[in-house]
Amino acid sequence: MTATVTLQAGRKPWYKEPWPWMLMAGPGVVVVAAIITIVLAVKSDDGLVSDDYYKEGLGINQRLQRDHQAAQLGLQADVMRADNKLRLLLSAQGSAAFPEVLMLHLKHPTIDGRDQKIELKSEGAGFYNGVLATAVAGRWHVSLEDPAGQWRLHGDWRADLDEPLRLRAKAE
Incomplete structure (x- = not known):
């Protein structure tokens, strides 16, 4: 029984291990990049899209x-x-x-x-x-x-x- 107690005493909690953090880093970076992309898309006006493309099409003639x-x-x-x-x-x-x-x-x-x-x-x-x-x-x-x-x-x-x-x- 002493051997199992010493093994458990040397274990660290999961949040102190590097592997879970490295595995979560990839999806975390993707989430942050998606938020930044959404903010840029909402705040900036590209100016290329016409609001009334049909009316512009009629003006060609x-x-x-x-x-x-x-x-x-x-x-x-x-x-x-x-x-x-x-x-x-x-x-x-x-x-x-x-x-x-x-x-x-x-x-x-x-x-x-x-x-x-x-x-x-x-x-x-x-x-x-x-x-x-x-x-x-x-x-x-x-x-x-x-x-x-x-x-x-x-x-x-x-x-x-x-x-x-x-x-x-x-x-x-």
Whole structure:
């Protein structure tokens, strides 16, 4: 009977042994990682999901009509940037009347919060100028529209490059 008493006296309780803790560490790490993922998903807005995708789908035909109108007018634009100032030269094949104001939309491919809407005012002879709200870098989707929404020029722009942005009408 003495031998069994000495063996039991040398045993530690389970929570003082390393093996149960090592076995519980894996599932514990997974639970903590899942909680962190849930918190990040709830707090951050990805900006890529549209709330009204059906309405956006219906607007595609309207945008295509504006692209065709720009192609019929033979519109093209060159946008130059110096710091946060923009200067645009708009030209057409015929004798098209240019509006006093144009709207330039800069849309970031992944982050809605960085989008900008710049009003460009006419200086005459097809030249327009405007100012960026914030500095831009990287890739952007750009569209240029008349205020009446009759035509649209669009394209992609790498703002990091020191080349002018060229927008041409695409007859598709």
